[in-house]
Amino acid sequence: MKSIIAGIIDNVLTFLTATFFSIAVAGYFSNDFKVILVSALTCAVCITALTDMFREKRKPLENPRIKEVLTQFIYNDEKFASDYICAALEKKYTVENKGKFILVNGVTAVFVRLKPGRISAKDIAYIYGDARAHAKKTVVLSVDGADSDCLAVAEVLPDPKIFVFDGKKTFELLEFLDALPETEITLKRNRPTASQFFRACISPQRARRYFFVSLVLLLSSFFMPQSIYYIITASVCMILGIISKINLVERLKKSG
Numbered sequence: 001m002k003s004i005i006a007g008i009i010d011n012v013l014t015f016l017t018a019t020f021f022s023i024a025v026a027g028y029f030s031n032d033f034k035v036i037l038v039s040a041l042t043c044a045v046c047i048t049a050l051t052d053m054f055r056e057k058r059k060p061l062e063n064p065r066i067k068e069v070l071t072q073f074i075y076n077d078e079k080f081a082s083d084y085i086c087a088a089l090e091k092k093y094t095v096e097n098k099g100k101f102i103l104v105n106g107v108t109a110v111f112v113r114l115k116p117g118r119i120s121a122k123d124i125a126y127i128y129g130d131a132r133a134h135a136k137k138t139v140v141l142s143v144d145g146a147d148s149d150c151l152a153v154a155e156v157l158p159d160p161k162i163f164v165f166d167g168k169k170t171f172e173l174l175e176f177l178d179a180l181p182e183t184e185i186t187l188k189r190n191r192p193t194a195s196q197f198f199r200a201c202i203s204p205q206r207a208r209r210y211f212f213v214s215l216v217l218l219l220s221s222f223f224m225p226q227s228i229y230y231i232i233t234a235s236v237c238m239i240l241g242i243i244s245k246i247n248l249v250e251r252l253k254k255s256g
Helices: 004-029 033-058 064-074 078-089 121-131 147-157 167-176 194-201 204-221 226-245 248-255
Strands: 095-097 101-106 108-113 137-142 161-166
Touching: 004 095, 004 167, 004 204, 033 167, 064 167, 078 101, 078 108, 101 204, 108 121, 121 147, 121 161, 137 167, 147 161, 161 167, 204 226
Parallel strands: 108 137, 137 161
Antiparallel strands: 095 101, 101 108
16 A cells, blocks of 8 residues: 555656656757756656556555554554554453553564555664563564565564555454454544655665666766756665655664
8 A cells, every 4th residue: 555645756756757768769859958958847747647647546456444444543643543442452362552562361462564665674673672581472463564585584583473554464363353443543644754655765775766767867968968957866765765665864863
């Protein structure tokens, strides 16, 4: 599931890439700036619309109820989600809130990560370190599941074994616990904060897009008389790509 912010960023990057590439191609055939600009913008709008349409078609069909329930957790803070899941588990099990996770029946550590984005291998490493002294099994509740590297790491780790639930399995767990909200949960925050928007812009999943934009701009600079603007923008995208790839913000946050 992609957040609204993620969709906006995808479309903006697609539009910029298509615009600069179209300008480079149009500039090869014409010297009239107005013709180049109009042609490039027209192509960029069409390409952005088409890619957005195909992106929507690629999305798997979802139970609208799943999306509705998960949205309530996504746009609330982490404590709200943790407290809600803890109360839901308490209906059928003995639970103990350990702060970073919920200990169920003294053997299973449940980590609540109900925010957009896949669980990474680094996340699994931190989760394993927190849970290994307390639990025999670990369950991570997420929205988008885990990436392939994460699953590979989880398989080779010794006990406690780690299982990652995606949005559908999380919904099914709440359904099993008879804890699906009957009415819409009141949102505590309707709009993302500036820090959340910034972190979404430089998330590791965006690194490839920044590198691609940077490459397109560098190639386009060979066809344009004023190449300095392309080179500067390409350099900025390259820096953003590196920051996103190494997940610099999260590293600094965890080391601090």
